[in-house]
Amino acid sequence: MFKLPKRLLAGGLAVAATTGVLAALTGGSASADRHSAAPTVIGHRGASALRPEHTLGAYKVAIAQGADFIEPDVVATKDRALVARHDNWLADTTDVEDHPEFAARKKTKVIDGVTRTDWFTEDFTLAELRTLRTTERIPDLRPESAVFDGLEVIPTLEEVIKLARANDVGVYPETKHPTYFDGLGLSMEEPLVALLNKYGLNDSRDKVIVQSFETANLRDLSRKTKVRLVQLMSASGAPYDLEAAGDPRTYADLATPAGLKWIASYADGIGPATAMIFPVDATGKLGKPTSLVRDAHRNRLIVHAYTIRPENSQLPADFRQGNPQAANYPRATGDVYGWVTKLFEIGVDGLFCDDPSAAVAARTKFLTR
Template sequence: MSALVIGHRGAPGYRPEHSAASYRLAFELGADAVEPDVVATRDGVLVVRHENEIGGTTDVAQHPEFADRRTTKTVHGAEVTGWFTEDFTWDELRSLRVRERIAELRPDSAAFDGRERMLRLADVLELLREHEQTTGRRVGLVVEIKHATYFAALGLPLDELLARELAHSGWSAETGLVIESFELGVLERLKASGLDARYVYLIEKAGAPADRVARDGSAARTYADDLTDSGLDALAAAVDGISVDKAYLLPWTPLGSSVGDLVSHAHRRGLVVYTWTLRPENAFLDSRHRTGDGRAAFGRWQREFDEILSTGVDGVFADHPDLAVSRTA
C-alpha cells in the first residue's frame, strides 16, 4: 500500500499556506488529505495558521488600526515579537489578507499575496465538503493543534474548542479524521472526551514537549525518550500513531537512526508512522541531495523522497502534493 500524501497546510509550494487557493489546489493535485493547523482568537474561534504570531503570514503590519497590537510574548520558552491571534476577534482577523511565509524561496507563491483572507477551521471544512460534493472524492482531514498548553493558560482550551467544532461535522476516524499535536496531553484529553478520530503524536528531532516542560521543568522527558522501546510501548497505549521529523528516517544523520528501524519498531507496536515535511527546494533537502543552483532551486528531491518512502512510512506531509503523489504512485 502506498503512503498517504497529506497536503501540508494545503499546497504551500504553490500558493500562500492555509489559503483557500492552497487547499483547493491540494485537492486538485491529488492529496489524500490536507492539514490545517489550528490556533484560537480572543473570542474562541479556531483559525488556521501555522503559528499564533501572524506578522509573517498576513498583511497585519499594513493595518494602522492594529499597530498597537504588536507586542512581545513568550511562547513555550521562546520570546516572539509580532501580532498574535489571541489578541484579535475573528471579525478583526477576517479583514486581513494572507501572504507567502518564505517569499525569498517561493516567489511564484508570493505573487498571490493579498488575494485571500484568513480562514477559520469551519471554512476548511466547507472547502472539503464542496470538493466532495463536486467531485465525489473525499479528502481526509489532519488537524494539528498548536501550542495547547499556552492557549489553555489563556483560558482558550483548544481541545474543548476543537471538540465543539467537530461534534456535528460528520468527521470521524472512519471518514478520515486525524488529530495531531506535539503535546501528548491534549491528545489524551480529546481521546478521553470520546471524539472519534485517529490520534497522532508529533515528534521533534530535539527538545521536549511543552506540556511536559510546563509540568516538570528541566526534568521533562524528551522527544527522544518517546522513541525508546519503553517510550514506544507507552505511546502505543495512548495514541494511534506518531509523526516524526524526516531526519529520523534519513540515513547518515546526526540522529544516527538507521533507515527503516524506527518505522518497523513502531509498526510492531501497531503505530502508524507519518513524517514531515517533503520539500524539493535545496534549502530543505538533506545535503546529499542538494544541487549548486541556490537555496530556492529544486535539488535532487526525487532521491530524498524515494529514500524516505522506502522506509515503509505510512504517510508523508508535502508542500507540493503532486510531487509526493508522483513518487507514491
C-alpha cells in the same frame, strides 16, 4: 495471532491498512505489503510551496494535486474561533503591519518558553482577523507563491473542513501551542471536538486525523473522541507540556520502544521529523536509518513523517540538484522523487509535503514498479 488495539478495532483496519503497518504486525516486510496499500500524501499547510500557507487557495491546489489529506494548523482567536495559522503570531504570514488601526496590538509575549514581539491571534476577534490579508512566509525562497500575497483572508477551521468534505479528502488539523492557549482560558480541544462532531467526524473510520507536538492535549482528546490521533515528534527538544509539568522526557525518549508503547496508549500514530528516520551529517547527507519506523510498527503505530519540501536547501544533500551544498541553488527543485521513494522503501506510511504533486507522482511509480 496479533491483536489490534481498541482504537484501531473501532475503525476496522482503516488505520492499519497503510504501507508497512500490517506487514510489521504480521512479521512481513514493508516492501511485500506496498502493493496492497498506498502511502498517504498530506498537503502540508496546503500546497505551501506554491501558494501562501494555510489559505483556501493552498488547500485547493493540494486537493487538485491528489493529496489524500489537507493539513490546517489551528490557533484560537479572542472570541474562541478556531482559525488556520501555523502559529498564533501574524506578522510573517499576513499584512497586519500595514494596518495602523492594529498598531497598538503589537505585544511581547512568551510562547512555549520563547519570547516574541508580534501581533497575536488571541488579541483579535475573528471579524478583526478577517480584515487582514495573507502573505507568503518565505518570499525569498518562494517568490512564485508571493505573487498571491494579499488575495485571501485567514480561513476558519470550519471552512477548511467544508472544503475537504466537498472534495472527498481528509482533514488533518494540528492544535498549536495548546498549553499556552489553555493558560489563556482558550482551550482548543472542546471547540475542535464540537466542530468535528458537527460534521459527523467522530470515528476512526472518518477522514480526519488530529495531531500535536504536545502530549497532554492528545491524551485529553483520546477521551473525548474516537478520531485518529498522531503524536508529532521533533528531532530535538521535548513536548512543551512535559517541560511545563517538570517531566524530563524528550522527543528522543518518546522515540524509544518504551516511549512508543506509551504513545500507543492514547494515539494511533506518530509524525516524526525525517531526521529521526534518516539522520543527516554536518554536510546534510543521510546517515544510516534508525529503527524508529520498525519500532513504531511493532507498537501498532502508523508513521507519517514531515516535511518533504522541493527546494534544494530543504532536501538532504543526497537529493539536491547542482551544487551539493545548495548554496548557489537554494531554489532549484531537487530529486524529490528519490527522497520520497527512499522513505516509502523503509516503510513510512505517509508524508507531509509542501508540493503534494511530487509525492503523488513518486507514490504512483513506487506502487507500480
